[in-house]
Amino acid sequence: MPDRAALAQHLIEQWRLRADEGLGAGPEEDADALTQPVHTSDGAPARLKIGSAAFTGEHLVLRRWAGDGAVRLLRADPHRHAVLTERAGPTTLASLTDTDACAVVAGLYARLHVSAMPQLPSAADTLRCWLDDASLDSPAVPRRLVEQARTLASDLLADGAGAEVVLHGNLHFSTVRAAERAPWLAVDPRPVNGDRNDDVAPMLTHHWDGIAGRVREAIRQRFWTLVDVAGLDEDRARAWVIVRMVAASTSVATRADRADEVTRFLTVAKAVQD
Missing domain, CATH: 3.30.200.20 (Phosphorylase Kinase; domain 1)
Structure with missing residues (x-):
């Protein structure tokens, strides 16, 4: 390092x-x-x-x-x-209710999802690499979920999504901060070009302590709020969340120190389908 x-x-x-x-x-x-x-x-x-x-x-x-x-x-x-x-302020979206925080993020999508930039990597290309990976099987990740995610990923790639946009790629409770010149500003992007419906997953996996005891209900509420306020395609957004969560799970499933993350990712993948 x-x-x-x-x-x-x-x-x-x-x-x-x-x-x-x-x-x-x-x-x-x-x-x-x-x-x-x-x-x-x-x-x-x-x-x-x-x-x-x-x-x-x-x-x-x-x-x-x-x-x-x-x-x-x-x-x-x-x-x-x-x-x-x-410099934005120290206050993050964790200071708001889940619903209000998701409404803020959904509003930012419309401003940050500008036309694709040729200098940025493509989310679709990364997804193709994941599909080509021969080492996706892991005892920690149910095979049925892996197969479901592979099918959804293939369908998303085959169907396309119209014009790609710039995705922030890292938009969640801690990467949106209060500021003086605007109520909320995004920080720390991990940008890629992709489908506008594919920026939802980070908001579902962060601020986990704030939803203790009601995880599945809270994840579903976050998902619906983001989709409704941003006017996203519910089916495509759900498919992208499942694909992203299963892909993230398989990438760290062999790491004993990342077991909690695998559990979190799989919980999100299942919750958006319940």
């Missing part, structure tokens, strides 16, 4: 930024990225992020969205997966 802290410090100096100081102002790092609250040379609050390959294309879509529904891009170093954006 690259020394993201060192790179962040280098960019702070190169871009004439000032790292925030005080309690909670230091960098935060996980497997995918390091983020650092900073101020620009003219005193504007900003967020420096050193990402990973998971965020390839982030600078492209942020520039394309130009602040409409997402944070504004201020600077970027694409080769080092570094972006400097305006």
